[in-house]
Amino acid sequence: MENSKIEWSAPLQQLMDEHVSLRADMTRFYEMTEDIEFESGPNVVQLFAKLYGMVTAFTGKLKAHSKREEEGLFPMMTRLLGENDRTIETMEFEHMKAEQHLQDFLTEAGKKGATLDETDAQWISVYAVQAHTTLTQHFAKEEKVLFPLAEKILTVGEKAELERLFLV
Template identity: 80%
Template sequence: MEASNDVLSASLQQLMDEHVSLRTDMDHFYEITEDIEIETGPAVVELFAKLYEKVSSFNHKLKAHSKREEEGLFPMMTRHLGEHDRTIEVMEFEHEKAEQHLQDFLTEADMKGHSLDEDDVQWITVYAVQAHATLTQHFAKEEKVLFPLAEKILSVEEKVELERMFRD
């Protein structure tokens, strides 16, 4: 997957750079899900504890990133795109879907607590895998379509305002 050749303003580049960091974290937790799939016995529960830690940390970072998009970028773009354009609606839906997968993972793991067994680990891990798949596609869409579109339609003043919002 190649990135767009467009040069992005500082605020949009920040969101793009956050994707790089988030994708690295996502790939780390995905590797653990693959290990869980092939492991058996007590090792599975130990791997799951690592996965839980990674997903929990990732979820926190993702929420901060999503907030910048949902409270800054998306409303600005919506003003330019018009009421019949569904671009932002789709992006927000994908945010909700990914966040729900992560929340389901964390909630189910918390509910099982120390009574977690191998079967629990296998089905709860599916939520992390689903979050990874959703976000992989979502990031690609934002990078290929949304960020370049924002670069074209937002004014210099709006981009500066976004930068200021991201700093605060």
């Protein structure tokens, strides 16, 4: 099933749209990590401060998105796919892995605080790069496998329930 030909239900379209927005944010913070890697001097610390703000805002948006999946879509899919299917378990693991990279970034930056220097900025930025990589692969899996499967196996009533859950 080609994704461009799928007519998405409202809750799955919402998740797809959120991926677009999250990807745009990820691209911006990834580009900032590249600037940090290739710059030198005091400018690196200033760039890192901007990156820190970007990652902080992104982490909040990602948590809201993940919550919709973990509390709405994933439990429904688990019921339908059965206990032996590991699809949702894999998705949840990837969420945890990406969130851990972001948390490591924020924690290490917080530990350094005002003492952060160019070297610190460069090595701490690697956590943001790891989050970007994990989420890029994760979003692709959801869009190519999970969402089309959900569109196919969820009933109209289940999709309506998801839509109600997403409004909360």
